[in-house]
Amino acid sequence: MADLAHTDEHETLGVDNRKLAMWGFLASEFMFFGALISTYLLYKGRAGMPPPYPRDLYDIPFTSISSFVLLMSSLTMVMAHNALTRKDQANVRTWLLATAMLGMVFIGGQVYEFSTFVQEGMTMRTNAAASGFYLLTGFHGTHVLVGIIMLLSLFGISRRQGGLSEAKGLNLELVGLYWHFVDIIWIVIFTVVYLIP
């Protein structure tokens, strides 16, 4: 969304247009995930639903590891950004790829988790709590997936053009913001959905 090309117009606030827009969008995402998390919290403990409930099936050690993987992907993301500020284009690509790989490991973990739950008899149709669980974690996973696509696009552009230009560099920062945001949403989900009894 690189539409910033007006001569003699300046950014009144001193913040780049695209960055301002991205922060605004992320702020609105709180409302989106807030609704999903609240729905899950509302339904998770309701008595009288057909079992199993999501919390009966949680595999905390497994999810802890995939949470750790996603946290570390934030580190690799910020390293990519740091490499770009040093104009170290080769390392930018390495870290971008590493971030995308960690994201894919996380998604793989989620696929494994979902399929295990289904085998244990909990699908989206089982009860309202299960529906809430799948919609919440599913939309989070979709966000991760979109992030991976954006990371790989940056990687591809960088490879083809022998590095990211100044303008594309801001794109990397924006993708980074999005990626870290998806990570903090998972920090909340991991605590509120998985750990709190």
Add this chain to the structure above:
Amino acid sequence: MTAATTIFRRPKTTSGFWGWVTTIDHKKIGIMYGYTAFFFLIMGGLEALLLRLQLAGPEGQILSQAEYNAMFTMHGTTMVFLVVMPMSAAFMNYLLPLMIGARDVAFPRLNALSFWIFLFGGIFLYSTFLFGTTGAPEGGFLAEEASRLGSAPNGGWFGYAPNTEPQFSPGTVLDYWSIGLQIIGLASLMSSVNLITTIFNLRAKGMRLLRMPVFAWMSLVVNFLLMFSIPIIAVALFMITFDRQFGSQFFQTANGGDPILWQHLFWLFGHPEVYILILPAMGIVSEVLPVFSRKPLFGYAAVVFAGAAIGFLGFGVWAHHMFSSGISPVAQAAFGLSTMTIAIPTGIKIFNWLGTMWMGRLQFTTPMLFAIGFVAMFTIGGLSGVTHSIVPSDWQQTDTYYIVAHFHYVLFGGAIFGIFAGLYYWFPKLTGRMYSERLGKWHFWLMFLGFNLTFAPMHWLGLQGMVRRTWQYAADMNLGPWNMAVTIGAFIIAGSILIFMWNWTVSRRRGAEAGIDPWDARTLEWTIPSPPPEYNFAEIPTVTSLDDFWHRKYSEDEEGRAVRREEAGTLVADLEYRGNNPEKPIHLPSPSYFPILIGISIMLIGYGIVYNSFAWGIALLAAGVLGTATSFIGWAQEPAEEPAEEETDGEEH
């Protein structure tokens, strides 16, 4: 970075059909929003007329039950999402950059994308009349399959669960509703982020936030409301889409689902939505009243902060739509109180508008009449609104025509009157010509009469116990006479709209030349030629005060009265000349095919989701996803601006 890397050759034409299709000019996009919204106003109006024909007398036979349900649902959905919201978007798109001194919005292509997604979302929703199906619900008594007219969403504009669950509403009409609204919401969300960035970042030099016109301020508040409320309805709509398509259990009571959750989520969005509909009209009226009172707006800062307060409080009152749903007494008391507090900033605004007119030299032009009509009618609607905040009183009124009367006074007497004030006020800027004042006044007085004849009796019908969404009423209920009056009023409104259409169509070709500043106005859009050139401002203005243009034209005498400066005439003539003859060529972003392609692709995704149980539905889905992805790749690769053929200025950052 050459054109060869993009999928298509970059469109060059800026006129004719393809000029409109590929445009990313905020003014053209605003005009397209306006015409689309007006088209849907006619559709929603026809639906309303059918409803009124059915209810004109007892035991009406014009519509079947299924058709009646479809008509009131589509009327509400259309008027909220496809008329007032896009009409406000039209004003914001067209005017915001002009008012704050910018050449376009922050992201022109994204702006075009918002429009096309909105348009194809609207087409998707209305295609229910062609493709939608209804079926026999469990335990229901409606006919198995409705006529085409009845094959439209029928769950009310609020779509309460569990009626929207598949067993109670089989068929596809509610899928068209939920997915259609999802698409339209996506457009609003993108547009809100875009316009917020525009207002914060694209202001001309010296245009501090507290020097912006009130309309720009109200737009800022509205876009914040959109940005924070659309995601809520998105989640709610996803839930019913999943319930209907993939068997999730969000609102299935047998498996733990809770329909009250739908009400919370819907009204968490729905109440900010009410302010999304009214605040732009308040902004328009705040521009019109000072100009035709020949006075500055009374209490500018108070009006601005009251608007912001309404926006903020708008997130804290949603449960007053749910007083009869069994929420706890504490919640009822709390939400009753918070609702009453909304009256404070609203009252501040009304008194400021009155203060603006007080002792002014009023000019009763058509926009002024509509603005005054707005203040009066909105006040009536606001007062009946306060009665709803008293919980026991609300229990009596809920689901009666009293409620219908209330929200039409605020949304029609408010928003629609405000919109017409704006349409007449900015008509000369838009077209460069004047409308017929005589026809305009006919329009106003007929609409004013028709409006009150339609909606005032609804208060009494409601207090007599006529329930909302009722298909027929019995003769011995004694509701006939007032219902007949209401129906007559509705047709008078329709007649006044025809006058407006005639006036608009004829005047935009044959009206008298308007010049750049026909109203002797106060804001920046009147300092550029009419209609504005593509680049808006030949030279980006520098602003030194609130109502800068006014102060350049007027000074004060010893008693503080405004005196037109001698040089004002020359100033305006000079502005017109310089606006048409920029000193150096102005670079503008090039048009693009991708916004409309993404819009079409997203519509295909919508169809794909509705028909995901068929192979061809999956094919549509795949085509839509592929189209969206390809278009985004093309979008990302095309430079925002074509490299100029003549190398004049390359200075951009």
Add this chain to the structure above:
Amino acid sequence: MDQPTETREVHTAEGHHHPTPRQYVQIALLLGLLTAIEVGLFYAEPFFGDLVVPALLVLAAVKFGLVVGYYMHLKYEKRFLTRLFGGGFVLALMIYAVVLVAFGIMANI
């Protein structure tokens, strides 16, 4: 959000404000450690009882703050962005808390 600054600063090249790679790694280690404590608390629930839930929430908040402040650089950006982002967060927190209270289930979070 009040006074526009009439500057034309380009904000992409302000690397000197940012933490060093070394600090980034330290933050990551801290994040990992906090996660480990969280998981530990989960298993120690019989031992700590009612203290677990508040402790978990505090730990999540710290992790949240670390990522937003340092990895997203919010600490080094204009205050306006903090207000925008924080505004969204606080609004969501308040609104959904009220919804859950209205359902009477805040007690068992």
